[in-house]
Amino acid sequence: xxxxxxxxxxxxxxxxxxxxxxxxxxxxxxxxxxxxxxxxxxxxxxxxxxxxxxxxxxxxxxxxxxxxxxxxxxxxxxxxxxxxxxxxxxxxxxxxxxxxxxxxxxxxxxxxxxxxxxxxxxxxxxxxxxxxxxxxxxxxxxxxxxxxxxxxxxxxxxxxxxxxxxxxxxxxxxxxxxxxxxxxxxxxxxxxxxxxxxxxxxxxxxxxxxxxxxxxxxxxxxxxxxxxxxxxxxxxxxxxxxxxxxxxxxxxxxxxxxxxxxxxxxxxxxxxxxxxxxxxxxxxxxxxxxxxxxxxxxxxxxxxxxxxxxxxxxxxxxxxxxxxxxxxxxxxxxxxxxxxxxxxxxxxxxxxxxxxxxxxxxxxxxxxxxxxxxxxxxxxxxxxxxxxxxxxxxxxxxxxxxxxxxxxxxxxxxxxxxxxxxxxxxxxxxxxxxxxxxxxxxxxxxxxxxxxxxxxxxxxxxxxxxxxxxxxxxxxxxxxxxxxxxxxxxxxxxxxxxxxxxxxxxxxxxxxxxxxxxxxxxxxxxxxxxxxxxxxxxxxxxxxxxxxxxxxxxxxxxxxxxxxxxxxxxxxxxxxxxxxxxxxxxxxxxxxxxxxxxxxxxxx
Numbered sequence: 237x238x239x240x241x242x243x244x245x246x247x248x249x250x251x252x253x254x255x256x257x258x259x260x261x262x263x264x265x266x267x268x269x270x271x272x273x274x275x276x277x278x279x280x281x282x283x284x285x286x287x288x289x290x291x292x293x294x295x296x297x298x299x300x301x302x303x304x305x306x307x308x309x310x311x312x313x314x315x316x317x318x319x320x321x322x323x324x325x326x327x328x329x330x331x332x333x334x335x336x337x338x339x340x341x342x343x344x345x346x347x348x349x350x351x352x353x354x355x356x357x358x359x360x361x362x363x364x365x366x367x368x369x370x371x372x373x374x375x376x377x378x379x380x381x382x383x384x385x386x387x388x389x390x391x392x393x394x395x396x397x398x399x400x401x402x403x404x405x406x407x408x409x410x411x412x413x414x415x416x417x418x419x420x421x422x423x424x425x426x427x428x429x430x431x432x433x434x435x436x437x438x439x440x441x442x443x444x445x446x447x448x449x450x451x452x453x454x455x456x457x458x459x460x461x462x463x464x465x466x467x468x469x470x471x472x473x474x475x476x477x478x479x480x481x482x483x484x485x486x487x488x489x490x491x492x493x494x495x496x497x498x499x500x501x502x503x504x505x506x507x508x509x510x511x512x513x514x515x516x517x518x519x520x521x522x523x524x525x526x527x528x529x530x531x532x533x534x535x536x537x538x539x540x541x542x543x544x545x546x547x548x549x550x551x552x553x554x555x556x557x558x559x560x561x562x563x564x565x566x567x568x569x570x571x572x573x574x575x576x577x578x579x580x581x582x583x584x585x586x587x588x589x590x591x592x593x594x595x596x597x598x599x600x601x602x603x604x605x606x607x608x609x610x611x612x613x614x615x616x617x618x619x620x621x622x623x624x625x626x627x628x629x630x631x632x633x634x635x636x637x638x639x640x641x642x643x644x645x646x647x648x649x650x651x652x653x654x655x656x657x658x659x660x661x662x663x664x665x666x667x668x669x670x671x672x673x674x675x676x677x678x679x680x681x682x683x684x685x686x687x688x689x690x691x692x693x694x695x696x697x698x699x700x701x702x703x704x705x706x707x708x709x710x711x712x713x714x715x716x717x718x719x720x721x722x723x724x725x726x727x728x729x730x731x732x733x734x735x736x737x738x739x740x741x742x743x744x745x746x747x748x749x750x751x752x753x754x755x756x757x758x759x760x761x762x763x764x765x766x767x768x769x770x771x772x773x774x775x776x777x778x779x780x781x782x783x784x785x786x787x788x789x790x791x792x793x794x795x796x797x798x799x800x801x802x803x804x805x806x807x808x809x810x811x812x813x814x815x816x817x818x819x820x821x822x823x824x825x826x827x828x829x830x831x832x833x834x835x836x837x838x839x840x
Contacts, residue, residue: 281528
């Protein structure tokens, strides 16, 4: 179990080392790539944010210029009407010079104009172009554009988008306009009076400009408001009027030109504010936080793909490096494993200086181990032989003493024929016991030895017990340690059935099963307790109530010395029921070669 465990460790160790090297390189590489990816992502993110803001600012600056150009053209129209028409003419003149001048200016700018109108200080219409009928009592003095013009006469005033509702239109169409109003000085019959010049600009021109810059689909949008935060243009202008949506235009109108980070309705956004000259209007660009996230998607995808590509390349490089480093160690390990398997190859010596030195060291170690193992085997063989000889010498004098004692008893009793038969059987015993100095004999000879021994015992005990042999024929040709049955039979006679009167029985059986030979000696004698059975085969100093001093322990030791600890004796017994002793040995065919190998301890 231990050798297999260490073998598995040795098999796994080079692979584990290679994996460790690859893991170390991979961890370092992945860490570097992650750090590099984060740094690149942060740099790209910052650059992208800055680029989006800069592009938005450039677009807004261009839009503001377009709006200013448009508004300047409106101011020029207003100036032309005031200085070239109104100031140069008297309203009382019958040649209608004011009307003609206004008509000329309107026709030349009709793409951007809806109407030009002049009101006196009482709010009455003085002149209008195109010629139209004013609605009944519109009371312009209450309208915001009129009040602002009369309130600050030195300024021009731009209104928020509204529907023109001063004149009747035959087509019943009304247009969204932005009104430019200013206080003017009229001449009526040579008398200067105060009035208001109203120029209604077509709102569609401004709406068209704003729609052009609101075509992005990344959530970014632009809107236009006046200095008070009133919406002039918004992509959700209708929803805002109805209260469905909202915009923080009032706060945005308070900002100076620049870039601001704000939070609106729980979401972060950037506001870019740019003021339109002459009007105080604010062009506001809104960049939601999601716009930056959306813009970073492609960058994240690019960085991920770059990291994956680098990871694949580094994996290949790591594997090549790891294999290059671990390959000599793997080869060294393979040669060591082959050596331990008994193939005895040359220990691999290669690779770096350290690995070559390790190979030399292992080779020298194995050479020393081989020398020591050979020496140990010789010493172990001699030791096993000495142990067997010592155990054998314990049996022969003991049995010889018992046999001679029996022969003496028979001679003294005048039983000469029995003594002759007993001496003959004893001769057979010693012939088999000597066996030309061999320890291993065939089971056939061992059983013959047992029969001779039991013949002697039956004469000695006056045939007071019955002996039967039940042997499978095929077991005769297997090997066994000699003189293993005689001590067991002796115990069965002396301590099993000795006290019984003409009813004792000893049965010897032999069977082959699962590569083993089982020889059993059973008697129907007194038996013994479980505790006595437990101590019977131990080396305890306890005095055994049943069995001789040498007996079963001696036999068990001899079998295990030759065949290993997996074989030997086992005992079954119950008081007054008898005792059965089982001898277990491997089924090794009895040949000259196997006998010699067993004698040398080469078969286990």
